[in-house]
Amino acid sequence: MDIREIAEDFARLCAEGRVQEAVRTYWSPDIATFEPVPGEWAETRGIEQAMAKMTWWRENHEIHEIDVEGPWVNGNQFTLYWEIEMTPKDGETEDLEEIVLYTVEDGKIVEERYFY
């Protein structure tokens, strides 16, 4: 699969609500993730830590609706637009809008960089 096929399949799975399947299929064991804000999950290294971040996020936010747009591709990177209507534990319902930049090596996502 070339980068555009990987990006489109990953985007399709996420848009269908199959995020767990998407990341099990496409995350590299070495995936690193980078959030723009400080804190425990600002940077993760390796698939176990990335999975732990995802689990933490799901346990602390109730998701009402997810919209995924894209992909847009350049070289070995692609971007998706995410809009997530969710309620944080003990918080107010809000719309989270973000762009995620994915870097692909050998058919797997090795980096996710979050922009918001």
Added chain:
Amino acid sequence: MDIREIAEDFARLCAEGRVQEAVRTYWSPDIATFEPVPGEWAETRGIEQAMAKMTWWRENHEIHEIDVEGPWVNGNQFTLYWEIEMTPKDGETEDLEEIVLYTVEDGKIVEERYFY
């Protein structure tokens, strides 16, 4: 100005149709640009070449409407969503959708990476 202020001001100028002013204000003399497709303008190095690409683009496309969304920020980078309704010379009117990833150093944009 921090990265978010630069990103917001740049996005505002572009959204108001003041792209020339935005790039004169924020492009570094060393700006590099990277398109995802091969050809004469696939990569440019330095502000003269970036300006030449912009001039070529404007001379070869009639722009009807521009929508700019964002910015979304991470570290020293930000992203914008561009939707441009335009007609290429000798072509059909189309909607161009792209994400642009901007890298900022010392208050100036040193890299633009186009995703589509």
